[in-house]
Amino acid sequence: MPHRISPRSPLHTSLLNLAALLLSALLASTAQANVAWRELPARGEDGPVTVFYPSETAEQAQRFGPFGELRLAAEGEPAPARGNGRLVLISHGSGGGPWGHAQLAQALVRAGFVVAVPWHRADNFRDPSRPGPDSWKLRPAEMSRAIDAVAADAGMAHFALDLERVGAYGMSAGGHTVLSLAGGRWSAGGFKRHCDTHLAEDFQFCVGLITRLNGGGLDGLKQWAARRVLAWRFADDTPQTHEDPRIRAVVAAVPAAADFELDSLVQPRIPLALLTARQDAWLHPQWHSDAVLQRCRQAPRQPCEQLADLPQGGHGAYLAPLPAGLDGLLGDLLNDPPGFDRNQLAEIDARVVGFFQKHLLQP
Template sequence: MKHRWITALIAACLHTASQAGTGLMELPGLEGDGPVTVFYPSSGADEPVQRGPFQLQLAWQAPAVRGNGRLLVITHGSGGNPWVHTDLARAMVAAGFVVALPEHAGDNAKDPSTPGPESWKRRPAEVSRAIDAVARDTRLAPLLDLDKVGVFGGSAGGHTALSFAGGAWSPARFRQHCEAHIADDFSSCVGFITRLHGNLLDGLKKWFALAVIRHRFGDDTAYTHHDPRVQATVASVPFAADFDMASLARPRIALGLVTAGMDVNQVPRFHSSAVLAACQDRCTHVAHLPGASHGAMLSPMPPLHLLNDVQTALLGDPPGFDRKVLPEVDARIVDFFAQHLQPLPAPQR
């Protein structure tokens, strides 16, 4: 695996020599969707761009140039935004990809009103419509061949990625998982609302959470999503306990996993490890970070002073984890998509 990501880094460096910066634009969503943020190879120079708490180096609305002709869609985690995936997007752009990030309705930083199964039903179609939005843009469409598209997702976005791989899930399976493992996987069942602290309130928290879950999630419909344009996907620290693991035993497209050994938000044995056990050598373990927790998928990480205590506990880096390893993980992800999407060579100049 190591020689592959080195190859990807070399290819990225060679491509960077022919482009000036990482372009940034925002497209209107289709059918009432939120905006689609797009990073792309550009002839413009990177300049400081402020987005929320992040100062980024990007070429805002600069001219687009052709890279390798391939599109990657990043589906953000619950309550997420595009900016916490900027480092991966820049690595993909350096290798020639265009990267699009849809805003998932009711489960984003501006509107976190309907996370969980309600959002998971909508998310895959929102990804497909983001591809359509890029295909309709007169600046980007001529530079892309959309017969092979990649999807990357972390956490709730990882759930979306698994749906594209052929995974079938249901709200009823979510309920069943929480009924069986509410204490061991509490944050997966309730999100970033509260945590268990080993005190007298824990029993009340578990009782109330299960009462809500039983009331809302009885639907046993098996949900999945197929878009023939999507040919490779990577799920990073995914929520996966509500999938029928038999549906992921033989992924219908190339499937990669990124895992974190100290993930307390999606406990690996119920989620990422269960997927790996199901697909075995029919999927690729792109990267494993034994000392990382759930927030390793976020790069750059939001400033900790903007996170509440629950978010810090579930997303914060464990003591001793060094974020300097994340560029290598990004390079492995780039390499996975480069192999499976077969990027096209840039036209001769």
């Protein structure tokens, strides 16, 4: 006969109390912080830094230009008890800004991270005047100074951030930024040599949004003009590197990478993960993300990871939210190809969160 516990026994009461404690702990662990944002002011020649952080302030729907409506708490009260003491930087793509990565920022904040997005100088949607190698030279140091800006801000001091264990995520030109932070070495001359060899096949990487090849009679003239500009502006072989020991793990999404010396990424300085997309027509995987993966997977001690590979994803697959109403060349390069399902991005964001939890929170 099974042993029965009397409803009024001390053991029964203890079990009820234990169950209540466990339920309380479970509810506390699953309750998520609201996501607040504010903009740290520009410092010197650097632009502002947008920060996302845990808050108890109620979120409200706001519109952010072409990125549509997002639910965030503007200037919300910091909730340090909801934080995990770690900072993740995001490097936006060429002509971008923080709002194209807001859903990833929200996922990171709900997991306890503080997120900081520097507005890269002269290569954001407010001022897109100097994209490409001119911007790539500046971006890694701007990421380092974004850490300094967070450290100097009184509001962020509530979170007691360990700024010796920082993560960094970057997409497109932002992916180029974080590859540099992972130990990658590149040069303007390397950019030119790649484009000399693969100009027609990788045309948008080499010329940006100025024009495109369309199979018409002017394609030859476009390529001739592009080669002239490349020879005039990008002959410098000075290696470009940047190291910040505070940055301990990076994720590169559809990165610009064809100008890197791939030997510099055989052994990444820090854990490196990539997000790739098979239908990327701006940065063709074979010369960019796939080339990095093939080389860094040879690393004996610090192998890189591929967190996601989207068979139907285009270059804008990891922008979330994706700007609405894009047309022309930019629309062709960023809009989702037929058959792409954006519902999978929540799972991919969770993988990015897990990668940073593994490498920033664990000893």
